[in-house]
Amino acid sequence: MVAVVIPAAGSGSRLGGQPKQLRTLGNAPLLFHTAQVFDHHPQVTNLVIAAAESSMEVYTEILQPLTKPYEVVMGGATRQESVMKGFSHLGASTSAVLIHDAARPFITQQVITRVIESTFTYGAAAAAVAVSDTVRYGENGRFTNTISRDGLYSMQTPQGFRYELLAEALHQGDLSAATDDVELMQHVGHDVCIVEGDPRNIKITTKSDWEWANQMWNAREIHP
Ligand code: CTP
Ligand code: MG
Numbered sequence: 001m002v003a004v005v006i007p008a009a010g011s012g013s014r015l016g017g018q019p020k021q022l023r024t025l026g027n028a029p030l031l032f033h034t035a036q037v038f039d040h041h042p043q044v045t046n047l048v049i050a051a052a053e054s055s056m057e058v059y060t061e062i063l064q065p066l067t068k069p070y071e072v073v074m075g076g077a078t079r080q081e082s083v084m085k086g087f088s089h090l091g092a093s094t095s096a097v098l099i100h101d102a103a104r105p106f107i108t109q110q111v112i113t114r115v116i117e118s119t120f121t122y123g124a125a126a127a128a129v130a131v132s133d134t135v136r137y138g139e140n141g142r143f144t145n146t147i148s149r150d151g152l153y154s155m156q157t158p159q160g161f162r163y164e165l166l167a168e169a170l171h172q173g174d175l176s177a178a179t180d181d182v183e184l185m186q187h188v189g190h191d192v193c194i195v196e197g198d199p200r201n202i203k204i205t206t207k208s209d210w211e212w213a214n215q216m217w218n219a220r221e222i223h224p
Contacts, residue, residue: 001045002116003094004038004158005086006031008059008102009052009075014205019055021102022062023210026217030204032062033105039066041112044098048089050075050082080175080184087170090163096120097166098158099181106200106216112158118193119160124185126160127197128153155180156197165190 008031012020021031031049038044047070051059059072073089075082083099090097096119100107111127118125131152137144159181161169166181173184182192204213 001091001094002043002096002098003090004044004047004098004100005083005090006035006038006047006049006100006102007075007079007082007086009050009055009082010079010103011052012103015207015210019052020204020210022055022058025105025213029062030105031059031102032065034100034102034107035063035066035070037105037107037109038098038100038112039068039070041109043113043116044068046070048073048086049102050086080178080180083181084170084175087166092163094163096160096162098160100158101203103204104157104201105204105213106198106202107158108198108201111156111195111198111201114195115158115160118195119162122191122193123162123165124160124182124190125193125195126182127156127158127195127201129156129197129199130154153194155182156201156203159192161185 008021010019022029025033035047038047046068049059049070049072051072053074056072063070071089073086076085098115115125115127131149131154135147135149169184169188173187178184178187185192202209204210
């Protein structure tokens with residue numbers, strides 16, 4: 001069984017307004033689009049969605065058209081906590097767990113397949129894209145040191161883990177110190193395989209991301 005945990009309990013404070021996963025993109029809430037890509041993937045068996053307590057009912061209703069079993073569970077105060085709570089609802093017959101941000105609706109079947117395959121081969125894998133811009137520190141309105149972009153990656157999701165490995169990492173790792181599950185896995189001494197992500201698989205975070213997402217969505221409907 002390949003389960004997906006979708007942390008969707010955030011408030012979307014940087015974008016403002018209602019939590020971004022409830023905003024309508026095209027014909028449905030963002031959360032539905034994200035969940036549907038996984039629902040359509042042949043290797044995915046079930047979905048667990050972490051929600052703010054006040055949104056649990058509305059999420060359950062939004063996700064009704066999904067064809068695979070799904071469960072809406074209560075998330076936590078941080079993304080990591082929401083992931084952990086989502087994970088705790090998975091059965092031990094789960095062989096691999098994918099974790100994917102609700103705020104990344106442009107995830108593709110191809111990237112999901114690559115993450116699942118590498119997860120089964122290496123135990124842990126995450127989508128990322130190589131950094132192509134020049135990256136430089138800045139301070140007081142002036143640029144300072146330039147960082148070599150060689151070998152630098154922007155992390156995306158899904159991040160995939162064999163069930164037992166993630167259970168161990170969540171149990172032993174320091175949740176408050178890790179920014180994501182890759183770091184948690186590294187804390188327990190396990191390598192995480194780099195999987196080629198997709199530049200379009202952005203995390204909708206700011207107003208300009210939202211505007212871009214709408215343009216992408218409309219273009220996709222004309223040229224599906
Ligand atoms: N998330 C979550 N539980 C939290 C915080 C975040 O499940 N306590 C989820 C969000 O719903 C989102 C993903 O983690 O799908 C990535 O987080 P982010 O983009 O930071 O979303 P928000 O926290 O909602 O946005 P912001 O940081 O702007 O408030
Ligand atoms: Mg956040």
